[in-house]
Amino acid sequence: MRLRSAAAALPSRTVTNADITDLIATHSADSFTGDLDDALRKVDYYLRYAGSASRQWLDQGERPIELLRDAANSALERAQLRPRDIDLLIYTGIGRGFIEPGGAYHTAAALGLDNPHCFDILDACMSWTRAVQVTESLFRTGEFRNALIVNAECNLRWGGVVFPHLFRMPRLEALESTFPAYTLGEAATATVLTAEDNEPWEFRFASRPDLAALCNVTLDGYEGYCEPSNKLAANGVGFFTSYGFEMHEMGAADALGVFDRLEVRTDEVSTLFTHASSKRYWQGMADKVGLGDAVHHVYDRTGNIVSASVPTAIASAIEQDRLRPGDRAVGWVGSAGMSFGAFSFVF
Numbered sequence: 335m336r337l338r339s340a341a342a343a344l345p346s347r348t349v350t351n352a353d354i355t356d357l358i359a360t361h362s363a364d365s366f367t368g369d370l371d372d373a374l375r376k377v378d379y380y381l382r383y384a385g386s387a388s389r390q391w392l393d394q395g396e397r398p399i400e401l402l403r404d405a406a407n408s409a410l411e412r413a414q415l416r417p418r419d420i421d422l423l424i425y426t427g428i429g430r431g432f433i434e435p436g437g438a439y440h441t442a443a444a445l446g447l448d449n450p451h452c453f454d455i456l457d458a459c460m461s462w463t464r465a466v467q468v469t470e471s472l473f474r475t476g477e478f479r480n481a482l483i484v485n486a487e488c489n490l491r492w493g494g495v496v497f498p499h500l501f502r503m504p505r506l507e508a509l510e511s512t513f514p515a516y517t518l519g520e521a522a523t524a525t526v527l528t529a530e531d532n533e534p535w536e537f538r539f540a541s542r543p544d545l546a547a548l549c550n551v552t553l554d555g556y557e558g559y560c561e562p563s564n565k566l567a568a569n570g571v572g573f574f575t576s577y578g579f580e581m582h583e584m585g586a587a588d589a590l591g592v593f594d595r596l597e598v599r600t601d602e603v604s605t606l607f608t609h610a611s612s613k614r615y616w617q618g619m620a621d622k623v624g625l626g627d628a629v630h631h632v633y634d635r636t637g638n639i640v641s642a643s644v645p646t647a648i649a650s651a652i653e654q655d656r657l658r659p660g661d662r663a664v665g666w667v668g669s670a671g672m673s674f675g676a677f678s679f680v681f
Contacts, residue, residue, distance in 0.1 A: 335470045336532040337681060339412035342523045342646040343401040344636065345488070347393040351381045354516050361501040373506045380513055385613025389519030389637025391490050398429065398486035399444050401522035406445050406484055409524035415480055418448040422478045424469065425454045426461040427485035427641035428551070429520075441484055451478070458549070459609050460669035461485065461641035463677060466527065467537045473529035480529075486522040487640040495551050495574045511568045514549075514578035517611070519637030523645040533662075533680035538595040540588050542672040548584070549576040549670035576670070582615050585668045592674040593623055593666055600624040603678075604661035605651050609668055610636060610643035616666075625664070630656055643667075657681050 355374045362370060392398070410417065425438035432440065436454035455465045462485060469481045490497050500515040547563035552571050560566065569575045606625045608616040610633040620629040630651045632643070639646055644665050651657035659681055667675045 335473050335535055336528050336530040337648070337679060338415070338526040338528050339409045340523065340525045340645050340649040340652065341405045341408035341412065342521055342642065342649040343405040343408075344390040344519075344521050345392040345396050345401060347391045347396075348388050349391050349519075350388045351378055351386055354381065357498075357501050358503055358516070361498050362503040365502050365504055367505045369506075370503075373503060373509070376506070376509065377513070377516060380509075381516065383614060384517065385617075385631070385634050386517055386637060387634045389517075389635075389639075391520050392488055398431070398488040398522060399441075401488070402441060402484055402486045402524070403444055405522045406482065406524040409482070409526045413526040413528070415526060417446050419480050420447050420450050420482045422469065422472060422481040423447060423450040423452050424465045424481065424483045425452075425485065426456070426465040426483060427487050428456070428458060428461070429485065429487040429489050429640070430454075447482075450482075457673065458670035459611070459640050459643065460667055460671065460673045460675055462523075462525070462645055463537075463665060463667050463675045466525070466535075466677070469527050470535055473527075478529060481527045483525045483527065483645075484523065485641050485645075487642040488520040488522070489574075489640070490518060490520055495572065499573050500569060508569075510579065511565070511575050511577055514576040514611075514638065515574055517578075517638045519639045521636060521639040521642040521646050523642045523649065525645050525648075535677060535679045536596060536598070537677045538592050538675065540592045540674045542585070542588055542674075545581070545584055545672040546670075548581050548672065549578075551575070578611070581668070581670075581672065582612065585672055585674065586619070588672070588674045589619060589666070589668045590622065593676045596664065596676050596678055598662065598664060598678045602662050603628050603664050605630050605657045605663045607644045607647040607651070607663065607665045609666070610647070611638050611668070619666070628664075
């Protein structure tokens with residue numbers, strides 16, 4: 335399998351850390367119990383400590399499908415393929431407009447694809463990585479030749495799972511389960527994969543379902559589908575709840591463990607792509623495995639763009655000539671679930 339191209343499209347509204355604290359101040363002014371100014375200083379400190387500077391949000395009139403179309407058209411052009419050449423389309427990630435049918439069908443219609451096989455893969459921030467692994471397996475059947483993996487991680491719309499609900503901070507202690515919401519950005523990506531003879535990809539995964547309660551967006555009636563936990567729906571049913579500090583702490587050993595199982599020599603790795611949950615955290619992890627100079631960050635300018643993190647970083651590295659044909663690259667992701675993944679490929 336060969337990664338032929340990757341493209342990312344970011345919305346036009348730039349939101350700085352100062353904008354985040356201003357939004358929290360505006361929406362929390364009448365509801366906060368305690369010293370709001372002190373809480374805002376802590377939010378600003380945590381954002382800067384994580385390496386955050388800005389992120390992009392949809393501006394008025396912008397639509398996720400338009401970003402997705404831009405990314406897909408760019409990826410197809412760079413891969414020198416036409417829409418009718420795509421025989422497999424996978425829509426992946428959290429951002430979506432449909433529970434039924436899969437978002438892949440509406441995407442195929444919007445892109446004018448000619449009768450591709452369509453389905454969705456949903457695995458939180460690991461979604462894109464899972465989709466790539468599934469694509470490689472399907473290529474081995476000989477039934478597919480050209481695949482397009484897309485996502486539209488646009489989760490900040492008014493009245494959605496994050497905004498403005500989680501910007502109405504009730505007390506300082508709420509940061510434990512709301513802070514990751516303030517790191518989020520939006521992006522759409524498209525990745526073209528082809529069933530060509532190339533250096534084999536290597537994937538390693540690990541799961542920690544005992545940590546499943548740490549990051550969730552619940553649905554009505556969720557109680558009947560899980561074991562009880564006081565962390566589930568801590569911010570309300572239907573809203574994003576994420577214990578990000580605990581996730582980074584609890585997941586470090588498993589993330590390092592899954593990386594150690596990769597059969598790659600670090601001195602052969604040109605570029606490392608990680609989940610964009612914290613620049614400081616992943617820089618520290620990269621330093622521990624000897625790839626501190628190879629990691630290509632996007633978090634400081636995109637924020638946490640969920641399952642779009644790795645493909646956006648790949649697209650950025652290609653554009654900046656940091657990833658060239660023949661280079662070996664490594665991806666490394668930690669996700670809600672919790673799950674951990676590491677993979678290696680030659681571009």
